[in-house]
Amino acid sequence: MKLAPSPVCKFGEERGSIIHFLFHCPLHATAREEMINRIELGYVKTNTPGFCRQIDVKTVLGANGHLCSDMRNITAMATHQSLVSTKHKI
Numbered sequence: 001m002k003l004a005p006s007p008v009c010k011f012g013e014e015r016g017s018i019i020h021f022l023f024h025c026p027l028h029a030t031a032r033e034e035m036i037n038r039i040e041l042g043y044v045k046t047n048t049p050g051f052c053r054q055i056d057v058k059t060v061l062g063a064n065g066h067l068c069s070d071m072r073n074i075t076a077m078a079t080h081q082s083l084v085s086t087k088h089k090i
């Protein structure tokens with residue numbers, strides 16, 4: 001007999017890790033896609049040079065010092081919206 005998949009993350013030790021949640025958790029793939037789309041749109045809007053267009057943990061937390069303040073605000077907001085949409089709180 002098989003049990004139904006659990007509605008919560010089942011990735012053991014990584015569960016609850018912000019990096020796992022933001023970048024790897026299969027349960028939040030849709031929210032992640034939306035977050036990345038918002039950030040990429042922000043890069044286009046702010047004319048950020050290609051070599052600065054990273055989407056790493058610093059960037060999504062609005063702490064990438066290589067980005068202009070507009071872009072840091074956009075990334076922080078994109079991440080916030082993504083977290084809200086999954087009802088996760090940091």
Ligand SMILES: [Zn+2]
Nearest residue numbers: 009011025026
């Ligand atoms: Zn997970």
